[in-house]
Amino acid sequence: MNPLEAALASLESLKPGETPNYTRTAKEFGCNRSTLSKRHRGVQGPRTVQYENQRVLDEQQSRTLIDYINKLTERGLPPSNEMLRNFAKEIRGRDQRLGREWPKR
Template identity: 45%
Template sequence: MAPIDDAVEDLKSRDSGEHFTLAEVAKKYQVNRSTLGRRWRGVTASREDGYLNQEALNQQQELELIQYIMRLTERGLSRTREIIRDFSSKIAHRQLSDRWVSRFITRHQIHLISQWTTAMDHTRHLADSESKYRLYFELLHRKITEYHLEARDIYNMDEKGFLIGLIGRSKRIFSRRQWEKKEVRASLQDGSREFLTVLACCCADGSSLPPALIYAAKKGAIRSS
């Protein structure tokens, strides 16, 4: 690290209430006081930052990258920042940083947005549509009316699978238009993983049954919790 960078890091490490002068720090690292002052105020940048700020992708390449991200979003395959960084690095023929990804998203914030999301199984994604939800609740309402059902007669059971050792949330880059229209809120994951499953059963009157756990087990083996 160059002496001027050491001096800037020294200034950053000091407490806000600590008394010091730029002249003292400049003398300590044997750098020009005016140069240090400009760097500290952000007027000039280090050589590393200057290199990173150079155009990594041209305008056409960035436009194609945006379209690529938007196509993936439509398919429920939004990519992480790391994947976008590595993909862009291959196009640029040099390693780009996480800061480059942040600047790329900022430059194109009218099209892109970076958000935390949870994973969704592929089969659940296929069933996730407004028309199917509407048909389901219309059928449910007809059956409640037909059989004169009361709240105490209606139960809903659902299962929740926990992928052991797998992080469920990640930050991904989406098409801003689709995110803000709530057309997409999750990214797909492989549905073939083994789950520890919890079964929950709730009644429409507000009561519930004790949950049940289903563990992974070998064929013929029964495991109690």
């Protein structure tokens, strides 16, 4: 368990109504006070969760898109950026638009 997780577990064990002391807890476990405070209050999540929220396609959807690209390439038809955007929209099943530069990134 990393220091931040240990500090969060310590804060979760506080009795109801007891005010958390983020500075003391952060020093005790050797982690950043502001990160501890934000995580405990639910303002900020772990970076992995933030990264997942920013992704256009999840892992399975990305694999599906890669399979599609590989099949087209095997046939000698490399997909254009517009084709990639359209197929990604179909995979996602949402109306949110993909940026013009999305395939290049």
